Amino acid sequence: MIKKTKKVPDSRGHFGRYGGRFVPETLIPALAELEETYKKLKKDKTFQQELDLLRNNYIGRPTPLYFAKNLTERVGGAKIYLKREDLCHTGAHKINNAIGQTLLAKKMGKTRVIAETGAGQHGVATATGAALVGLECEIYMGTDDMKRQSLNVFRMRLLGAKVTEVPTGSRTLKDAINEALRDWTTNVRHTHYVLGTVFGPHPYPAMVRDFQSVIGTEARKQILRAEGKLPDCLIACVGGGSNSIGLFCAFLKDKIKMIGVEAGGLGIESGKHAARFAGGSLGVFQGCMSYLLQDGDGNVLGTHSVSAGLDYASIGPEHCYLKDLKAIEYTYATDDEALKAFDLLSRTEGITPALESAHAIAETVNVAEKMPVDAIIIVNLSGRGDKDVMEVARIKGIEL
Numbered sequence: 001m002i003k004k005t006k007k008v009p010d011s012r013g014h015f016g017r018y019g020g021r022f023v024p025e026t027l028i029p030a031l032a033e034l035e036e037t038y039k040k041l042k043k044d045k046t047f048q049q050e051l052d053l054l055r056n057n058y059i060g061r062p063t064p065l066y067f068a069k070n071l072t073e074r075v076g077g078a079k080i081y082l083k084r085e086d087l088c089h090t091g092a093h094k095i096n097n098a099i100g101q102t103l104l105a106k107k108m109g110k111t112r113v114i115a116e117t118g119a120g121q122h123g124v125a126t127a128t129g130a131a132l133v134g135l136e137c138e139i140y141m142g143t144d145d146m147k148r149q150s151l152n153v154f155r156m157r158l159l160g161a162k163v164t165e166v167p168t169g170s171r172t173l174k175d176a177i178n179e180a181l182r183d184w185t186t187n188v189r190h191t192h193y194v195l196g197t198v199f200g201p202h203p204y205p206a207m208v209r210d211f212q213s214v215i216g217t218e219a220r221k222q223i224l225r226a227e228g229k230l231p232d233c234l235i236a237c238v239g240g241g242s243n244s245i246g247l248f249c250a251f252l253k254d255k256i257k258m259i260g261v262e263a264g265g266l267g268i269e270s271g272k273h274a275a276r277f278a279g280g281s282l283g284v285f286q287g288c289m290s291y292l293l294q295d296g297d298g299n300v301l302g303t304h305s306v307s308a309g310l311d312y313a314s315i316g317p318e319h320c321y322l323k324d325l326k327a328i329e330y331t332y333a334t335d336d337e338a339l340k341a342f343d344l345l346s347r348t349e350g351i352t353p354a355l356e357s358a359h360a361i362a363e364t365v366n367v368a369e370k371m372p373v374d375a376i377i378i379v380n381l382s383g384r385g386d387k388d389v390m391e392v393a394r395i396k397g398i399e400l
């Protein structure tokens with residue numbers, strides 16, 4: 001819970017000591033233009049109405065808040081509710097932001113959008129938004145992620161996007177972001193960069209949060225309708241941090257326990273993980289100041305997670321700020337724990353979660369167990385698991 005109602009970020013994009021705008025000079029005018037346009041459109045009734053219409057009739061909002069009775073009984077503790085972002089068009093919460101930003105790009109008079117993608121979900125969401133509003137689209141993706149998520153690569157191409165392979169560095173998300181930033185620097189006059197999470201230079205962390213805040217706004221109304229009271233605990237997985245902030249931000253002034261779950265990979269000691277709070281330190285990376293997995297010389301470390309969407313070396317600046325205020329607690333789930341939760345939710349509820357969301361489910365089981373039966377937990381089911389089925393089969397040694 002935060003008592004202070006100080007608005008973050010401040011006018012320069014700072015969440016306390018985090019955030020900011022650490023980019024080459026050439027990008028400053030583009031970010032300033034984006035900030036100005038967004039500020040105007042945020043208050044613009046026509047834009048908001050247009051966005052609402054698309055949320056309702058295209059994305060499929062509001063998404064249900066589902067009482068997971070079987071899982072609750074299995075665990076034998078608090079009542080577990082799932083916020084069903086997996087039911088959004090294209091299968092995850094990322095579309096909430098992508099539709100917002102592609103619509104924004106159109107209003108700014110841009111003709112082209114670019115994006116980076118890790119799991120492929122943000123690429124698919126952006127390609128979808130671009131097809132919908134009529135924009136040219138190019139998606140940057142690391143070679144390794146393209147292999148892990150070949151189905152999503154094909155989906156993006158079906159949607160008319162150009163998918164460009166990034167074979168440099170660790171060949172994952174961070175390298176794709178570097179390429180996207182490079183492209184944007186060159187093509188900034190007619191191109192908008194659709195950043196996929198609450199990260200990067202101001203105004204992205206705030207703007208993406210706003211587009212995702214619909215999750216929490218809905219969940220709050222839905223739980224009050226269903227239970228007549230607020231939940232005791234909120235849980236969500238944290239990659240860059242957009243689905244979690246989207247859920248949490250509607251409850252920040254309430255006395256509610258909130259838990260962000262990072263990717264513990266093969267364990268913190270192994271060094272093969274993406275738990276920025278457990279193993280990182282303060283640093284500047286890809287446009288903003290935040291917690292970062294780095295060595296003593298400030299070189300960014302390689303990360304690992306079974307889920308491509310959580311496999312990133314840094315975390316949204318607002319998360320650092322809220323951690324310092326003790327408004328949100330952070331923990332992690334390992335690959336093995338996430339894989340177990342992937343099976344558990346599939347079998348108990350008939351819902352196969354994305355491997356990212358499975359991290360949140362794993363923590364939910366631990367927490368629910370220790371809570372009384374009249375307590376309530378809302379867990380954000382950020383996406384569906386269809387995209388991960390092949391990878392899980394491969395890990396289990398099953399040939400399809």
Ligand SMILES: *Cc1c(COP(=O)(O)O)cnc(C)c1O
Binds near residue numbers: 093094121240356
């Ligand atoms: C990308 C992704 C995430 C992680 O991103 P956040 O910005 O932390 O929400 C989580 N779940 C799914 C299904 C994703 O596609």
